[in-house]
Amino acid sequence: MTNSESAGQDYDVVISGAGPAGSAAAVLLARRGVRVALLERRSDPAAHKVLCTHSLTANAYPVLDELGLVPALEKAGAVRNQARWYTRWGWIEPRAAPAGPELPYAYNIRRSTLDPLIRSHAARTPGVDLLPGHRVTGLVREAGRTAGVRASTPQGDRTIRARLVVGADGKDSAVAKSAGVPARLYENTRFAYFAHFRHLPLPGGIGQTWFLEPDMAYAFPNDDGVTVIAVLPDKERLPAFREDLEGSFLAFVRALPEAPPIDSAERITKITGMVDHPLHSRRPIAPGVALIGDAALTGDPLWGVGCGWALQSAQWLAEAVAPAATGRGDLDRSLVVYARRHRRRLRGHQYLAADFAKARPFRPVERLMFSAAARDDSLARHMHLFASRLIGPLRFLNPAALAKASAVNVKHRGAAVIRGKGSSG
Ligand SMILES: Cc1cc2nc3c(=O)[nH]c(=O)nc-3n(C[C@H](O)[C@H](O)[C@H](O)COP(=O)(O)OP(=O)(O)OC[C@H]3O[C@@H](n4cnc5c(N)ncnc54)[C@H](O)[C@@H]3O)c2cc1C
Numbered sequence: 064m065t066n067s068e069s070a071g072q073d074y075d076v077v078i079s080g081a082g083p084a085g086s087a088a089a090v091l092l093a094r095r096g097v098r099v100a101l102l103e104r105r106s107d108p109a110a111h112k113v114l115c116t117h118s119l120t121a122n123a124y125p126v127l128d129e130l131g132l133v134p135a136l137e138k139a140g141a142v143r144n145q146a147r148w149y150t151r152w153g154w155i156e157p158r159a160a161p162a163g164p165e166l167p168y169a170y171n172i173r174r175s176t177l178d179p180l181i182r183s184h185a186a187r188t189p190g191v192d193l194l195p196g197h198r199v200t201g202l203v204r205e206a207g208r209t210a211g212v213r214a215s216t217p218q219g220d221r222t223i224r225a226r227l228v229v230g231a232d233g234k235d236s237a238v239a240k241s242a243g244v245p246a247r248l249y250e251n252t253r254f255a256y257f258a259h260f261r262h263l264p265l266p267g268g269i270g271q272t273w274f275l276e277p278d279m280a281y282a283f284p285n286d287d288g289v290t291v292i293a294v295l296p297d298k299e300r301l302p303a304f305r306e307d308l309e310g311s312f313l314a315f316v317r318a319l320p321e322a323p324p325i326d327s328a329e330r331i332t333k334i335t336g337m338v339d340h341p342l343h344s345r346r347p348i349a350p351g352v353a354l355i356g357d358a359a360l361t362g363d364p365l366w367g368v369g370c371g372w373a374l375q376s377a378q379w380l381a382e383a384v385a386p387a388a389t390g391r392g393d394l395d396r397s398l399v400v401y402a403r404r405h406r407r408r409l410r411g412h413q414y415l416a417a418d419f420a421k422a423r424p425f426r427p428v429e430r431l432m433f434s435a436a437a438r439d440d441s442l443a444r445h446m447h448l449f450a451s452r453l454i455g456p457l458r459f460l461n462p463a464a465l466a467k468a469s470a471v472n473v474k475h476r477g478a479a480v481i482r483g484k485g486s487s488g
Contacts, residue, residue, distance in 0.1 A: 074100040074192070075388045077212050077225040079199040079238045082112060082178060084356025084373035085231030086185040090130055091381035093190030097388045100223055101191055102214055103182070104198035104232075111178035114337060116257055116291050116367060118144050118270065118283045119177075121167035121451035123371035126378045135180060140286035141170035146270030148446075149320050152437040157447035166444065167451055169371065171270065171285045173259075177370075197221075202228060202241040202352075209242060209351030227388050227398075229353050229380065231373075234343050236358035242349045249342040249417035253279065254301050255364055256312055256336030257293035263328035265290065266321060273319050274433065277422035279365050280315065282323050289331065292316055292323065295365050297422045301338060308334055340364060342417050347376070347405045348398040355380050360409055363416045368452055372409060379404045411456040428460060435468035438475050442468055 076092055078085045081103035089101040103110070119127075121144075127133050145168060148155040159165050186193040196217050203211035203222055211224035230238025239246070263282075265271055270283040279295040294315045296304060304311040312334050316325045340363070347359035356373035383401035387394040418426075425433065436442040442464070449459040458464075 072211070072224045072226055074098045074223065074225045075390075076100070076227045076229060077102065077223050078229040078231050079212060079236075080104075080230070080232035080356075080358070081182045081185065081193060081195075082231060082233065082356065082373065083181055083370050084358070084377050085229070086181040087126060087130060087374050088229055088231060088355055088377035088380055089185040089191045089193075090188045091378055092385055092388065093188045095381060095385035097190065097385055099191045100225065101185055101193045102197035102199055102212070102223070103193065103195050106196035106217070108183070108195070109175070109179050111174040113174070113335065115174050115370070116281070116283065116293050116364065117174050117177060117285065117370065118146075118171045118281075118367040119169040119374075120144075120368050120371040121169045122368075122453055123169040123374050124167065126374035127169065129378065130181070130184065130374075132181065132184060135184070136170055136172060136177075139172065139176050139180060141172035141176070142284050142286065143168045144171045144270055144283065145267075146272055146281075146283070147267070149271065149273040149275075150433045150437050151274075151276065152434040155433065155436045155443050155446060157443040158440065160440070160444065166447055167453055169451075171283045171291075173285050173287070173289060173291075176286050199232065199237045199241075202238065207350060209349070212238070226351070226390065226394060227353060227384060228351060229355060230358040231355050231377070232358055234357040234361040236345075236354060238352060239345055239354055239358050242352045244345050244349050244352070244354065246343040246345050249344075249413075249420060251340045251342060251363055251420040252298050252422040253277070253295045253363075253365065253420065254298055254304075254336065254338040255293060255295045255340065256304075256308070256334050257291055258312070258330055258334045259285075259332040260290045260292060260325070260328040260330050261288055263290040263292075263323055263325065265323055271321070271323070275319075276425055278315075280319055281365075281367075290323070290328070292325070293364075298338070342413065342420060344410075344413055346402065348402045350395065353380050353384065353398055353401060359405060360413060362413060363420045365419075366416060366450070368412070368416075371452055375408070376405060379408075408455070412452060415456055428465075431465065431468050431472065432460070435471040439467075439471040442471060 201213040272281040343361040355376040387397040436446040
């Protein structure tokens with residue numbers, strides 16, 4: 064008899080949602096001796112999230128590595144992500160320092176490849192029972208805490224009891240709603256449309272991002288020779304944009320500086336998107352409940368950080384709760400440890416992203432950092448570390464970095480004045 068059965072549970076942990084967050088958490092918990100039920104509402108093994116542009120920032124790499132997925136991703140054709148960013152001051156082109164280490168990276172990989180890969184990895188992990196076709200519809204409550212889930216399945220409704228219920232069921236999380244965990248919403252005043260293309264070469268074969276103040280766009284090469292292009296204009300443009308969606312999308316892309324050659328490419332998906340995408344934040348714990356991935360925090364798609372944070376939050380949760388989840392420790396205390404880490408690592412990023420989602424002009428500090436990064440390689444690398452979410456806002460905007468950026472800009476202005484004098488004289 065297992066520890067969980069003896070305590071009246073079917074499993075130690077039940078996870079709602081087998082996307083990146085839920086599948087990663089299942090593997091990382093099970094490897095620590097936790098008995099996991101991984102419930103997924105969809106039955107199709109190929110099921111995947113369609114509304115995603117699937118560039119995984121470099122903060123995802125250590126988790127992918129711990130999961131043991133890096134070789135499988137590379138074999139599946141995942142593209143190591145490198146990108147250059149257009150700004151009105153020129154391109155920011157992060158590259159490794161001459162004798163320095165290579166820049167941290169993760170992968171661009173379509174969700175149709177990633178989701179089945181990570182889910183099947185979870186299903187093969189001893190200690191994980193993947194239960195497809197199980198939609199979580201409510202929670203079992205006992206003595207003021209959650210003690211399991213109710214799920215609808217093709218065979219009828221069932222109850223699964225566990226010490227801990229993990230909501231990894233996305234931004235509209237059924238677990239968060241049933242546990243009464245409210246979401247704090249931040250308006251996003253951009254809308255997004257994207258499509259997949261073949262035969263669309265990009266300069267240097269790497270990702271391109273355009274900061275057009277306030278509009279945004281990006282293009283990323285993915286597995287199987289597919290390039291995704293996304294445009295994220297200010298919502299003020301939405302009524303006119305929608306009048307002719309395809310024409311507007313193509314015109315927007317054609318007008319980009321160093322525009323990708325979209326007219327000679329083959330579009331292989333329809334133009335998909337969303338016009339309303341507020342950012343969400345939820346307290347990631349409640350008695351007997353933990354939230355990970357988008358269920359805890361949904362960022363702004365334009366930064367492409369959601370999958371990385373889904374994987375990282377799964378890792379933080381597994382590290383914090385594994386012993387207590389098997390009955391060897393104080394579960395509530397371990398949940399607080401997880402919540403603190405989640406907050407410490409993500410709150411500042413979400414605060415800045417919510418402010419940037421207002422589609423307002425660049426703030427002075429953004430002008431300073433973006434202009435200097437376009438002019439100086441070490442600041443371009445610094446910006447890459449921030450965009451990869453390997454450093455937080457405080458390190459990104461530390462006094463030494465701000466002083467360096469100011470010095471770069473002063474030097475640039477000085478050089479421009481000398482050039483001006485030279486040409487007039
Ligand atoms: C337009 C757009 C572009 C984006 N681009 C990027 C990008 O380039 N890079 C990036 O990193 N992120 C991007 N994101 C964000 C990214 O898609 C999410 O952050 C990521 O999918 C979160 O993973 P998750 O596992 O938490 O949730 P999900 O991927 O949403 O997975 C949730 C899983 O739970 C299942 N589920 C839901 N409800 C239930 C239930 N009641 N019972 C059982 N199962 C349930 C679902 O079927 C699904 O399998 C983008 C998002 C959008 C909207």
